[in-house]
Amino acid sequence: xxxxxxxxxxxxxxxxxxxxxxxxxxxxxxxxxxxxxxxxxxxxxxxxxxxxxxxxxxxxxxxxxxxxxxxxxxxxxxxxxxxxxxxxxxxxxxxxxxxxxxxxxxxxxxxxxxxxxxxxxxxxxxxxxxxxxxxxxxxxxxxxxxxxxxxxxxxxxxxxxxxxxxxxxxxxxxxxxxxxxxxxxxxxxxxxxxxxxxxxxxxxxxxxxxxxxxxxxxxxxxxxxxxxxxxxxxxxxxxxxxxxxxxxxxxxxxxxxxxxxxxxxxxxxxxxxxxxxxxxxxxxxxxxxxxxxxxxxxxxxxxxxxxxxxxxxxxxxxxxxxxxxxxxxxxxxxxxxxxxxxxxxxxxxxxxxxxxxxxxxxxxxxxxxxxxxxxxxxxxxxxxxxxxxxxxxxxxxxxxxxxxxxxxxxxxxxxxxxxxxxxxxxxxxxxxxxxxxxxxxxxxxxxxxxxxxxxxxxxxxxxxxxxxxxxxxxxxxxxxxxxxxxxxxxxxxxxxxxxxxxxxxxxxxxxxxxxxxxxxxxxxxxxxxxxxxxxxxxxxxxxxxxxxxxxxxxxxxxxxxxxxxxxxxxxxxxxxxxxxxxxxxxxxxxxxxxxxxxxxxxxxxxxxxxxxxxxxxxxxxxxxxxxxxxxxxxxxxxxxxxxxxxxxxxxxxxxxxxxxxxxxxxxxxxxxxxxxxxxxxxxxxxxxxxxxxxxxxxxxxxxxxxxxxxxxxxxxxxxxxxxxxxxxxxxxxxxxxxxxxxxxxxxxxxxxxxxxxxxxxxxxxxxxxxxxxxxxxxxxxxxxxxxxxxxxxxxxxxxxxxxxxxxxxxxxxxx
DNA sequence: AGCACGCCGACT
DNA sequence: GTCGGCGTGCTC
Numbered sequence: 033x034x035x036x037x038x039x040x041x042x043x044x045x046x047x048x049x050x051x052x053x054x055x056x057x058x059x060x061x062x063x064x065x066x067x068x069x070x071x072x073x074x075x076x077x078x079x080x081x082x083x084x085x086x087x088x089x090x091x092x093x094x095x096x097x098x099x100x101x102x103x104x105x106x107x108x109x110x111x112x113x114x115x116x117x118x119x120x121x122x123x124x125x126x127x128x129x130x131x132x133x134x135x136x137x138x139x140x141x142x143x144x145x146x147x148x149x150x151x152x153x154x155x156x157x158x159x160x161x162x163x164x165x166x167x168x169x170x171x172x173x174x175x176x177x178x179x180x181x182x183x184x185x186x187x188x189x190x191x192x193x194x195x196x197x198x199x200x201x202x203x204x205x206x207x208x209x210x211x212x213x214x215x216x217x218x219x220x221x222x223x224x225x226x227x228x229x230x231x232x233x234x235x236x237x238x239x240x241x242x243x244x245x246x247x248x249x250x251x252x253x254x255x256x257x258x259x260x261x262x263x264x265x266x267x268x269x270x271x272x273x274x275x276x277x278x279x280x281x282x283x284x285x286x287x288x289x290x291x292x293x294x295x296x297x298x299x300x301x302x303x304x305x306x307x308x309x310x311x312x313x314x315x316x317x318x319x320x321x322x323x324x325x326x327x328x329x330x331x332x333x334x335x336x337x338x339x340x341x342x343x344x345x346x347x348x349x350x351x352x353x354x355x356x357x358x359x360x361x362x363x364x365x366x367x368x369x370x371x372x373x374x375x376x377x378x379x380x381x382x383x384x385x386x387x388x389x390x391x392x393x394x395x396x397x398x399x400x401x402x403x404x405x406x407x408x409x410x411x412x413x414x415x416x417x418x419x420x421x422x423x424x425x426x427x428x429x430x431x432x433x434x435x436x437x438x439x440x441x442x443x444x445x446x447x448x449x450x451x452x453x454x455x456x457x458x459x460x461x462x463x464x465x466x467x468x469x470x471x472x473x474x475x476x477x478x479x480x481x482x483x484x485x486x487x488x489x490x491x492x493x494x495x496x497x498x499x500x501x502x503x504x505x506x507x508x509x510x511x512x513x514x515x516x517x518x519x520x521x522x523x524x525x526x527x528x529x530x531x532x533x534x535x536x537x538x539x540x541x542x543x544x545x546x547x548x549x550x551x552x553x554x555x556x557x558x559x560x561x562x563x564x565x566x567x568x569x570x571x572x573x574x575x576x577x578x579x580x581x582x583x584x585x586x587x588x589x590x591x592x593x594x595x596x597x598x599x600x601x602x603x604x605x606x607x608x609x610x611x612x613x614x615x616x617x618x619x620x621x622x623x624x625x626x627x628x629x630x631x632x633x634x635x636x637x638x639x640x641x642x643x644x645x646x647x648x649x650x651x652x653x654x655x656x657x658x659x660x661x662x663x664x665x666x667x668x669x670x671x672x673x674x675x676x677x678x679x680x681x682x683x684x685x686x687x688x689x690x691x692x693x694x695x696x697x698x699x700x701x702x703x704x705x706x707x708x709x710x711x712x713x714x715x716x717x718x719x720x721x722x723x724x725x726x727x728x729x730x731x732x733x734x735x736x737x738x739x740x741x742x743x744x745x746x747x748x749x750x751x752x753x754x755x756x757x758x759x760x761x762x763x764x765x766x767x768x769x770x771x772x773x774x775x776x777x778x779x780x781x782x783x784x785x786x787x788x789x790x791x792x793x794x795x796x797x798x799x800x801x802x803x804x805x806x807x808x809x810x811x812x813x814x815x816x817x818x819x820x821x822x823x824x825x826x827x828x829x830x831x832x833x834x835x836x837x838x839x840x841x842x843x844x845x846x847x
Numbered sequence: 848a849g850c851a852c853g854c855c856g857a858c859t
Numbered sequence: 860g861t862c863g864g865c866g867t868g869c870t871c
Contacts, residue, residue: 041848043848049871
């Protein structure tokens with residue numbers, strides 16, 4: 033095995049061939065990290081993907097510099113998984129590697145400057161910047177490029193460096209440095225020599241003049257003899273402020289005590305009480321048995337359990353079994369922050385065998401979890417979609433909770449995978465069982481359940497047989513006609529809200545639109561405030577008193593007058609959650625009305641604070657966006673009101689109705705969890721709309737039947753496979769031509785009805801980039817693979833046009 | 848993705 | 860006249 037295929041953290045196709053030098057040929061294994069040179073001078077950390085003896089024909093392979101690990105850091109199963117992902121999602125292995133690894137584990141060489149040895153510097157010919165740089169180098173020997181920004185203006189850096197290189201005063205060097213540092217904690221003990229040889233009385237006599245030092249010495253000695261196996265933290269000594277570090281230093285200088293360091297895990301593990309879980313109800317037992325049978329048959333499970341039916345209970349049971357068999361568990365959540373209680377319950381039961389991995393961890397924290405997983409110190413990992421890539425050793429069970437949630441799909445960076453779908457694949461590679469769970473499964477998963485590709489397990493009763501909430505549709509048109517409205521609320525809805533707060537219960541109002549008003553419009557000339565970078569109107573946020581673009585994040589102050597005609601008659605149109613909150617606060621002046629949306633929850637602990645406020649019963653009404661549909665499991669919420677339910681339906685998306693159903697059902701699950709007297713009020717102009725009728729009927733089988741029929745009729749997933757091609761560029765004419773060309777290439781290979789577009793994306797300009805999209809609908813089943821190959825071929829043909837290389841291209845599989 | 852090379856506009 | 864913009868090509 034003299035050659036290795038190496039994956040580099042770059043968006044380049046496939047892997048690269050390197051020669052394995054004789055001296056490491058014995059050690060090198062697939063899944064290890066290696067340092068390799070790439071391009072002119074850069075050094076990258078690559079992953080050994082394959083070892084072979086096939087010398088390359090068209091180029092001379094460079095040599096691997098060194099191996100970074102003593103054993104493989106990426107398990108075989110993960111390598112297979114990466115390979116599958118790259119194939120299925122049409123992305124490069126490099127992109128997967130970049131995403132999968134914490135950046136501290138994939139070191140890149142950094143460029144340093146240093147003085148040329150023996151350079152004789154003539155300071156008289158140097159300008160100020162050059163002088164600074166030379167002086168800095170004389171002091172520090174090595175300086176990296178970012179550090180230079182501290183004393184030379186950014187625009188002059190390159191010029192300065194180039195001129196000093198020309199003068200042969202400095203040179204450039206590349207260095208790879210380990211970035212990850214384990215956090216160390218200082219401990220203290222009495223010097224071993226002191227304990228062995230010297231008499232303690234002698235020491236104490238010597239300290240008679242230093243009373244505090246003596247006390248400190250005795251304190252340490254006492255602690256140490258009391259509990260010889262318990263290391264004594266240095267920081268604990270100063271906790272009450274009685275001793276100071278100068279006393280400590282004096283004793284250490286005299287050699288009486290000794291300081292030593294230990295690595296500490298950055299993540300605090302739970303060490304509180306460990307709680308047993310309650311027994312399953314009969315209904316839950318039946319469901320659990322169905323799962324057991326499915327697993328025995330080698331089937332994965334879709335667990336459809338209505339809200340508060342106790343899915344978590346069943347999860348806990350299965351987790352326990354899996355761990356008893358000596359295997360590990362991966363528990364996936366769409367977002368870690370919003371699902372407090374599940375983690376709490378697991379934490380109580382499994383304490384320090386629990387690990388967390390999600391997008392909000394710092395890089396070093398990620399490395400620590402990575403290492404703990406690698407050492408098999410973690411039995412259960414709770415994480416978001418990026419947790420799929422950790423180096424698990426013996427995974428036995430993967431649970432995907434809230435499997436319908438769109439947060440499982442990665443949207444910002446490649447690979448654009450759906451964690452729910454690929455968890456089934458990962459489970460397959462690890463030979464682990466998978467449970468997808470939800471109160472409102474995605475239509476796709478439900479379909480797989482119908483086909484028995486997933487075993488469908490249905491929990492149709494709330495835990496303890498608590499009744500499901502009652503739905504009521506309010507015809508807002510009628511209410512308006514009979515003048516039974518106050519702003520955005522019908523009298524009927526207000527009456528119920530009043531009743532709820534008067535009975536000391538809590539209500540939730542769902543309005544899924546951020547901001548105060550969607551548009552600020554000039555009454556005289558019709559001018560609306562567009563974002564200067566994007567093709568969207570800016571949303572007015574009253575609480576922050578500014579206009580925000582929800583696409584690029586740009587902010588602007590609210591115009592006092594129309595910038596075009598200077599009229600001061602500005603109209604606010606399109607109701608946002610802030611406005612609903614303001615309205616309700618005015619209508620219920622004696623009650624506590626709070627708002628929960630991404631804008632109000634941005635501050636640190638804002639969510640926790642509001643959560644507690646609701647838990648304590650201080651809040652009477654919560655007004656919020658879809659955020660309130662998750663995790664708010666409180667006993668006294670009896671009413672859920674949705675004043676403008678129609679706004680959820682008329683979105684240009686074939687999943688809009690499914691989303692509306694899921695959102696309304698999820699939020700309705702918050703009501704009457706204990707009393708069984710929860711009430712859901714839906715205010716709409718179209719009470720006859722199928723979605724509202726189906727929600728009201730509360731019959732999941734019928735609902736999914738309706739969705740599936742609609743999907744079939746219009747050739748949408750799950751009956752077809754969809755691929756979305758998004759193309760963007762800064763120049764409108766270029767991207768128009770490029771997308772036309774892409775469309776024609778696709779049509780060359782694929783049947784006419786498979787290719788829709790190119791057309792301008794719903795938001796044509798985002799962040800000054802013009803967006804086009806092409807939708808490709810392909811048949812499911814055996815033919816899919818061959819059709820996808822043709823799509824790939826078309827993309828490759830497009831890539832060959834050099835003029836289109838600057839076109840940014842996103843391929844979204846299973847759009 | 849990064850980086851070097853090479854060709855054109857706007858400043859000293 | 861140069862500096863620096865970015866379009867193009869290449870990396871085992």
